[in-house]
Amino acid sequence: MTTPHRPILVFYSAVDDFGAWQAALAAAAPEVDVRLAEEIDDPARVRYALVWKPPAHFFSRYPSLQLVINLGAGVDSLLGRTDLPAVPITRLSDPAMARMMAGYVLFAVLRHARDIVFFQRAQRAARWSYRHPKSADQTRVGILGLGELGSVAALELARQGFDVRGWARTPGTVDGVACFHGLDTLGTFLAASQVLVVMLPLTPHTTGLLDRSRLQQLPQGACLVNVARGKVIDEAALIEMLKSGHIAEATLDVFAQEPLPADNPLWAMDQVLITPHLASVALPATASTQIAENIRRVEAGESVLHQVDPARGY
Ligand code: OXD
Numbered sequence: 001m002t003t004p005h006r007p008i009l010v011f012y013s014a015v016d017d018f019g020a021w022q023a024a025l026a027a028a029a030p031e032v033d034v035r036l037a038e039e040i041d042d043p044a045r046v047r048y049a050l051v052w053k054p055p056a057h058f059f060s061r062y063p064s065l066q067l068v069i070n071l072g073a074g075v076d077s078l079l080g081r082t083d084l085p086a087v088p089i090t091r092l093s094d095p096a097m098a099r100m101m102a103g104y105v106l107f108a109v110l111r112h113a114r115d116i117v118f119f120q121r122a123q124r125a126a127r128w129s130y131r132h133p134k135s136a137d138q139t140r141v142g143i144l145g146l147g148e149l150g151s152v153a154a155l156e157l158a159r160q161g162f163d164v165r166g167w168a169r170t171p172g173t174v175d176g177v178a179c180f181h182g183l184d185t186l187g188t189f190l191a192a193s194q195v196l197v198v199m200l201p202l203t204p205h206t207t208g209l210l211d212r213s214r215l216q217q218l219p220q221g222a223c224l225v226n227v228a229r230g231k232v233i234d235e236a237a238l239i240e241m242l243k244s245g246h247i248a249e250a251t252l253d254v255f256a257q258e259p260l261p262a263d264n265p266l267w268a269m270d271q272v273l274i275t276p277h278l279a280s281v282a283l284p285a286t287a288s289t290q291i292a293e294n295i296r297r298v299e300a301g302e303s304v305l306h307q308v309d310p311a312r313g314y
Contacts, residue, residue, distance in 0.1 A: 006033040008045045009295070010062065013052035013071050016282060021050065024284035029292035031299070037061070048295060052282075053077050059085045066298050069291055071282050073097060073149060075308045076202035076229060089308040090294055094287045098152040101280035104227060105153040105197055106160065108251035108273075112195050112223035113139040113162070117249050117271050136161035142193025144210075145200035145228060146172050146179065147314070149280065153199060165189060169205060190217040195225065202229035203313030212237035215247065223249040227279040230255035239265050242272065253279040 009025065009032045011018055022034045032048060037058070040046060046062040052071035059065060060083060070078050070091045078089060111117070115131050122129035139162055143154040146168040158164045158176040165178045167189040173179055180189045190196065196218060200206045210233040218224070224247050226233060235256045241247040249271040255264075258277055266272050294304045308314065 006031060006045075007047040008032065008040060008042075009034045009048035009050055010037055010040060010046045011035065011050050012037060012054040012058060016052060016071060017284075020284045021288070024288035025050075025291065028288040029295050032295060047298070050291065051078075056081075057083055059083060067294060067304065069294065070308070073280070073282075074201055074229060075314060079308070079310050079313060084310075088304050089310070090304050090306045091308055091314075092282050092287045092290065093148055093306040094283060094290065095152075096283045096286040097280045098149050100283070101149045101199075101227060102153040102156040104253070104279040105199075105225065106156055108225040108227075109139070109141055109157060109162065109195050109197065111251055111273065112225075112249055113141075121270065137163050139163065139194055140165065140192055141195045141197060142167065142189055143177070144189075144196060144198050146174055146177075147199070147201065149227075150197075150199035151177075153197065165192060186214065187217050190214060191219060193218060193222060195223045198224070198226040198228045198232055200228050200232055201314040202231055205313070206232050208232070208234060210234065210238075212240075215241055218247065220246055221248045223247070223251075225251045227253045230258070235266075242266075242269055251275075253277055 011021055011034055018036060025032065025034045043061045044064050047064055047066045048069065049059065049062065049065060050069045050071055065085050065087050067087055068085065068089045070089060073091055075089065075091050114133060118131055141157050141162045141164050143150050143164065143166040146154060146166045150166065151174045154164050154166045154174050154177045165180065166174055167180045167186060169181065171181045212234055215237050238247065242250060251273045252266065253275045254277050260266065260274065266274060290305065297304050
């Protein structure tokens with residue numbers, strides 16, 4: 001039953017299931033009325049926005065907005081806008097999302113470490129080609145970015161026995177993982193990464209971080225996994241290095257331009273696996289609890305959790 005005076009949470013995402021979010025939030029935050037923009041006839045009742053890449057000028061319709069909740073972990077597209085309202089912005093920080101991401105990263109690392117590309121080629125040629133498997137500790141994996149998602153993926157890979165190193169801009173520790181920090185150590189870190197997994201947020205500091213010269217620091221025949229943002233990597237340089245074989249294989253979930261244009265050479269490379277930006281997604285059942293908690297905090301005049309610092313970029 002709709003109570004006329006409940007505050008409204010407006011939802012926007014072209015990729016997420018509104019019905020699933022509406023149901024999860026009805027259970028976790030019954031004090032708000034969750035609606036799509038087109039179902040709202042009194043925009044002044046909108047106090048919350050739960051959004052993934054809403055269209056330009058989306059927010060200007062809602063004069064009473066108190067909180068913008070990014071429907072995902074990475075806030076780069078939201079912070080890149082010029083029409084953001086002056087209210088707190090939060091991102092999702094959900095252990096279930098981190099676990100889903102760690103699952104994808106584990107799959108991608110195994111794809112490279114267990115020679116799956118080699119076996120797929122052999123299968124296409126109907127060739128029984130035996131290649132003796134290496135044990136996990138014989139593959140050095142570098143996790144570039146040790147935030148909430150990167151550190152969980154690093155732990156999972158370490159648990160599987162891989163030789164895992166991690167790099168972050170600032171000092172940090174992850175159990176069982178040799179951690180490097182700062183640009184001074186990046187070259188050494190890259191040179192040791194047989195499989196490099198990119199898990200950095202996109203900020204002014206990380207845009208183009210993996211330029212041609214840094215990609216060249218990877219060992220000959222390295223494999224690259226990108227589950228972060230396409231623009232962290234110089235994509236043209238990556239394509240050249242995949243052609244030359246310096247980078248032997250890649251698993252890419254994110255691209256400089258999405259959807260990846262049909263004429264992008266990456267599509268035709270059989271050593272490259274392309275997935276359409278879904279390594280991890282926001283999960284209504286678990287994330288709605290933290291959204292409900294932040295709504296409660298706003299209503300109580302308290303500070304919110306997982307607030308984004310626009311100056312820092314995440
Ligand atoms: C995210 C993403 O940032 O899906 O959550 O890329």
